[in-house]
Structure formats: C-alpha cells, structure tokens
Amino acid sequence: MDFESSDRATAPRREDALPTTAAAAVKVVIVGGFGVGKTTLVGSVSEIRPLTTEETMTQAGVGVDDTAGVERKTSTTVAMDFGRISINQELVLYLFGTPGQERFWFLWRGLFEGALGAVVLVDTRRLEVSFDVIGRLEERGVPFVVAVNSFPDAPEHPLEELRSALDLPASVPLVFCDARRRESSRDVLMTLMRYLHSLAAAPEAS
Known part of the structure; x- marks a missing residue:
C-alpha cells in the first residue's frame, strides 16, 4: 500500500528533550473559566513547543457556552493544553491547561490525577466563572x-x-499577572512552588 501522501510522524526536536540534569518532574494544572487565558499562559511560558487542542467555535456552542464578556473569542480548548518549563536545573514542571467550558469539565478528573497543585486564572470582568472552579479544587x-x-x-x-x-x-x-508575558507567567508558577513548599514544611514545623 502506498503511504507516500500520508502524514509522517516527526522525531522530537532536540530542544524539546528533557534536560539531563532533571531530577524531579511535577504536574501542575492551569484552570479557570472560559476565556481567562489558560492557553496563553501555557504557551507564553513553555520552553517546548506547546501542545494545544484549540478548535474554532461553532454554532454548536451557542446557548451552551457562556461567552458574556468574551464575545470576540473565536477558538476554544476542547481537551487540554500541554507545556513544560524548567524551574531550575533539577526541577521540571509539566503544565496541563484545562478546558474552561462546563460541558468539558468531565475531562478534569483525568487531568487532576497526579497533580501536585494548580493555578487558577481569574478575569475581573467575569469573576463569577471562577467560583465553581475554586470550589472543585477545594473539594478535591x-x-x-x-x-x-x-x-x-x-x-x-x-x-x-x-x-x-x-x-x-x-x-x-x-x-x-499578564499571561502573555513569559516572566509574569513564570512568577505565578514560582508562587505556586513556594506555596507548595510552605505546605510541605508546615507539618515539620508543628
């Protein structure tokens, strides 16, 4: 059978290889309501080419997705975003961005498995879309x-x-934060790492 016209799998780029000095890898989830900037944050901070699952929004979402405040948005994440950043020579963070629409929240269960912590992105124009997101994290x-x-x-x-x-x-x-800026997004992740470290150290101090 002739596969000449088929898409070919490409080898990983050299710059995408995990650093040889990496001693620990941590899973972090980026969550938030629809259109708050999760894909932007993962893309701005990732040191590898980020994986995105954005699709063009269609009439199927009309009346289902709440687009109030983000009416000009034309695409949306339908599965997850994925990126990676090295915090230092030994610690690597794997970033998983979740879809924001409630109809895709069934995917969250798998994305949260094994996650050490999460970043909740908030848009002050639509604070109410963050309430359920924060509630789910607290429940878990x-x-x-x-x-x-x-x-x-x-x-x-x-x-x-x-x-x-x-x-x-x-x-x-x-x-x-400004999710468009790498430095700002990295500062958010560093804030999470410091917070997780303080939680881990708390039982030892008591």
Whole structure:
C-alpha cells in the first residue's frame, strides 16, 4: 500500500528533550473559566513547543457556552493544553491547561490525577466563572494559587477586595499577572512552588 501522501510522524526536536540534569518532574494544572487565558499562559511560558487542542467555535456552542464578556473569542480548548518549563536545573514542571467550558469539565478528573497543585486564572470582568472552579479544587483538596490575569478593558480592584469577592482564605496566594508575558507567567508558577513548599514544611514545623 502506498503511504507516500500520508502524514509522517516527526522525531522530537532536540530542544524539546528533557534536560539531563532533571531530577524531579511535577504536574501542575492551569484552570479557570472560559476565556481567562489558560492557553496563553501555557504557551507564553513553555520552553517546548506547546501542545494545544484549540478548535474554532461553532454554532454548536451557542446557548451552551457562556461567552458574556468574551464575545470576540473565536477558538476554544476542547481537551487540554500541554507545556513544560524548567524551574531550575533539577526541577521540571509539566503544565496541563484545562478546558474552561462546563460541558468539558468531565475531562478534569483525568487531568487532576497526579497533580501536585494548580493555578487558577481569574478575569475581573467575569469573576463569577471562577467560583465553581475554586470550589472543585477545594473539594478535591488540590492546593492552588490564584492569578488575576490582566486584560486591557478589565476593571482594576485591590487584591484584598478580590480576595473577599472570591472568598479566599488568607493563606491562599493571590497575585496579579499578564499571561502573555513569559516572566509574569513564570512568577505565578514560582508562587505556586513556594506555596507548595510552605505546605510541605508546615507539618515539620508543628
């Protein structure tokens, strides 16, 4: 059979290879409501070519997906985003971005398996879409930090007002970020790593 016209599998790029110094790999999940910037964050910070499962939005989602506030969005994640970043020579984070629409939340169970922690991305134009997301993390007992993503037309509020609106405990880190910028996205992940370290150290201190 002639496979000349078939798509060929390509070998991994050299720059995508796991660093030889890597001693530990950690799974981190990036969650949030529809259109808050999860794909953007994974893509901006990943040191490898990110895997995305974005598809063009169609009429099938009309009346099902809540697009209020993001009416100009034309594509959406339907399975997951995947990327990788080396925090240092020994620690590597595998990033899994979840789909935001409620109709895809059945996929979350598998994506959360083995996750050490999570980043919740928040859009101040639509804080209400974050409530169920945070609730699900709390129910599962997954440690998380919250990052308020910057959008040009989004209202600005002090962090303490946002903490109150999201009903976040004082112990949960809450930071501002710009998911388009690699440095800012990396700072969010470092905030999560420090928080996880503090949780791990807490029992030893008690």
